[in-house]
Amino acid sequence: MRFRWHKEYVLIFLMIGLLVSFFNGYARHEDGTLGIIKLPNEGCPVILSPGQTFNIVAEQKGTIFLIDNEKNIIPLNVQWEEKKTEIYKGSVILMGEDIKAGSYSIQIITEGGAKDVNPRSIWVQNEFREYYTFAHISDIHIRSDSLQDENAITFQTIIEKLNQSDAQFILLTGDLTHEAKTEQWQVFLNILNQARKPTFVCAGNHDRNEDNYEKMFYTSTYAFRYGKDGYIIFDTREYRTADSWGEQDTLLYRYRRELKSSRWTFGITHRYEFTMGIRSQIILFVDDPIDFILYGHTHRENTREESVIPWGKTRVYVVPAEKDGFYRIFDVGEGGLFPRPIQNVKGK
Amino acid sequence: MKKVFPVLFLFSFYIINSYRVFSDENPEGHIAYLCGLDIDTYRVHTIELETNVEKELTIGTHHGAPVWSPDGKKIAFSSKMEGGLYIVIWDSVTDKYKVLKHQYSWNDTPSWSADSKYISYISCEKGLTDQKAVVYDIEHEKEEFWGGEKIPSVINPVWFPKLDILNAMSATVSQVTYTEGFDINKFFEEGYSIGVLIGVAVFQSAEKMLTTELVLFSKTQATPLPKELMLESARFEELNPQVSPKGSSLVFETNEAGNREIYYLGRRGISNISNHHLADWNPVWSPNGEWVAFESFRHGRRGIYRVFPETARVFPLVVSGDYDAWSPAWSPDSQWICFVANPSGKPQLYLKHIEEDKIIPLTEKSVSVAPCWRPKTK
Numbered sequence: 001m002r003f004r005w006h007k008e009y010v011l012i013f014l015m016i017g018l019l020v021s022f023f024n025g026y027a028r029h030e031d032g033t034l035g036i037i038k039l040p041n042e043g044c045p046v047i048l049s050p051g052q053t054f055n056i057v058a059e060q061k062g063t064i065f066l067i068d069n070e071k072n073i074i075p076l077n078v079q080w081e082e083k084k085t086e087i088y089k090g091s092v093i094l095m096g097e098d099i100k101a102g103s104y105s106i107q108i109i110t111e112g113g114a115k116d117v118n119p120r121s122i123w124v125q126n127e128f129r130e131y132y133t134f135a136h137i138s139d140i141h142i143r144s145d146s147l148q149d150e151n152a153i154t155f156q157t158i159i160e161k162l163n164q165s166d167a168q169f170i171l172l173t174g175d176l177t178h179e180a181k182t183e184q185w186q187v188f189l190n191i192l193n194q195a196r197k198p199t200f201v202c203a204g205n206h207d208r209n210e211d212n213y214e215k216m217f218y219t220s221t222y223a224f225r226y227g228k229d230g231y232i233i234f235d236t237r238e239y240r241t242a243d244s245w246g247e248q249d250t251l252l253y254r255y256r257r258e259l260k261s262s263r264w265t266f267g268i269t270h271r272y273e274f275t276m277g278i279r280s281q282i283i284l285f286v287d288d289p290i291d292f293i294l295y296g297h298t299h300r301e302n303t304r305e306e307s308v309i310p311w312g313k314t315r316v317y318v319v320p321a322e323k324d325g326f327y328r329i330f331d332v333g334e335g336g337l338f339p340r341p342i343q344n345v346k347g348k
Numbered sequence: 349m350k351k352v353f354p355v356l357f358l359f360s361f362y363i364i365n366s367y368r369v370f371s372d373e374n375p376e377g378h379i380a381y382l383c384g385l386d387i388d389t390y391r392v393h394t395i396e397l398e399t400n401v402e403k404e405l406t407i408g409t410h411h412g413a414p415v416w417s418p419d420g421k422k423i424a425f426s427s428k429m430e431g432g433l434y435i436v437i438w439d440s441v442t443d444k445y446k447v448l449k450h451q452y453s454w455n456d457t458p459s460w461s462a463d464s465k466y467i468s469y470i471s472c473e474k475g476l477t478d479q480k481a482v483v484y485d486i487e488h489e490k491e492e493f494w495g496g497e498k499i500p501s502v503i504n505p506v507w508f509p510k511l512d513i514l515n516a517m518s519a520t521v522s523q524v525t526y527t528e529g530f531d532i533n534k535f536f537e538e539g540y541s542i543g544v545l546i547g548v549a550v551f552q553s554a555e556k557m558l559t560t561e562l563v564l565f566s567k568t569q570a571t572p573l574p575k576e577l578m579l580e581s582a583r584f585e586e587l588n589p590q591v592s593p594k595g596s597s598l599v600f601e602t603n604e605a606g607n608r609e610i611y612y613l614g615r616r617g618i619s620n621i622s623n624h625h626l627a628d629w630n631p632v633w634s635p636n637g638e639w640v641a642f643e644s645f646r647h648g649r650r651g652i653y654r655v656f657p658e659t660a661r662v663f664p665l666v667v668s669g670d671y672d673a674w675s676p677a678w679s680p681d682s683q684w685i686c687f688v689a690n691p692s693g694k695p696q697l698y699l700k701h702i703e704e705d706k707i708i709p710l711t712e713k714s715v716s717v718a719p720c721w722r723p724k725t726k
Contacts, residue, residue, distance in 0.1 A: 312557030
């Protein structure tokens, strides 16, 4: 029997799709890639206090709202820049009596009426303490499309543990998936969105499949401030680790300068090797060295000999693979960075 | 005197217009560059500027930055193939590839000798700390490690086209301190036979920290640039030495001034020619040896400037508050540059005459980087 297209059915499906997207504000495309709002997103969120400003990157201009956990919608004032590239950039001021500490989704309604929501993208804190904690996990390697896969179960277990911890945010340093396949990203995002803390991700060599990491999180090089401290997230990739031909060196230099006044500056990446691009190393470890670098990739803790980047100024902390049950929480204070013992949820 | 003014006026009018006629011409030649979605998919492409005809070099994957031979006939680049990263030579005349035979599995950053007969590159098993400088004799298909046993790990070795500055140094040999065991006579003997390289040595200092130093080396001899030329070199990290086309001077980067600067080393000594508190890096000599293009953040975003090294006078070439520009490559006549910029959001190639403001877009693809302008074919 040959399937025949009936105009009425198509219209009904289209109406259902439009209604669903209108009421739910579906966050990403069906394959998990970002929709209209590119930044911030749940892998590259914003942590700030009321009255502060954050940047938004989107495919289209529109009105911006916050949505809290009770589904209350709070309109925000956005100033869009004149369009210079394929995307729009805007500046948003976090002003409003209803804005309280907690997590928010960010929503856009475009001039054409299209709607998009990125969950867990805005985290409001009334104050930033001198002393705080964060968690570091790496090498999650989501392998299948099932939440029952061993690595997915381990990831859920650790996210639950960290939800109950005193960590202010979670750093996930690459190899989030095993082969960067659509179904692996969907499982990863599903579990990531169970986190009740801000989650900052960076790309690992296993997360590279053409440009699909950027389709999931838009950028692999970014920076943020947390209180007095600065964090630079960058990508070291496979084979030619941190090349000097593209834009990353420009961004690294710019972020390093912007964060120069920080109490401590952290480099967050998937791997460090001597073969890493010399320009990136000069920027981060030589001319104006960052204080600490955190990464994974090796699936083991760093040795004593590996505790400092060979250029001599930057301390190294490597966390073993999350897929094997490992995670670590750090305390940050005036005295520096203090690692707590590495934890394991698999009894290793 | 009154008769002279109209003549002068007409003459200056002629000069200005003749210049305009010249500068309105579009640039000529071929440009090689990397094109792809990202570093995992980069391949070398060439584009002919008069016709916009393009060609993709399809051997292997993960191509490195292309380098034209000085005779304009061949391109050298690194490419990932089974077993490692190989240096590949593409012959533009025969459209054939030659994959060099290596002893080590990782080979990168090729540089041609002035006569296009040899290629130098780095070769290693582990990484930055065991990179050897290698010279490949193309005609005899022979790979040789250069610099002798004592040479530490080296990055980015480049050839001296001529030995002028080295001759100047040798003239004052009695006043200059070389490394113990360095044989200056053998160095020059080997230099005149095949050539001399300069590279950046990466080694552990007494405090067991990595540091860099500029190193001269021939087939069996190696020495850091004498301390009489490079004061307190051990305390700073030098990078990116570039020898002038005539071999009479050298520019390089160092953080000696507290931030990254371009330094010029000529017969009269050494001087800071970029001199700004924001980073200046990646110096590139113009083929006529008059200018050095470099990148700087002095106006906020990454931009391209040129400096006249004798006077350290800096002129902006490509500077914008809206986008970054980097990787300048000079045309053979030293009148144009090809560079990478991101006004569209993705890095693409652009062309610019050095005396004009107009910028000509060259590529509109996914990502295009690392341009190299073909020298005039000999």
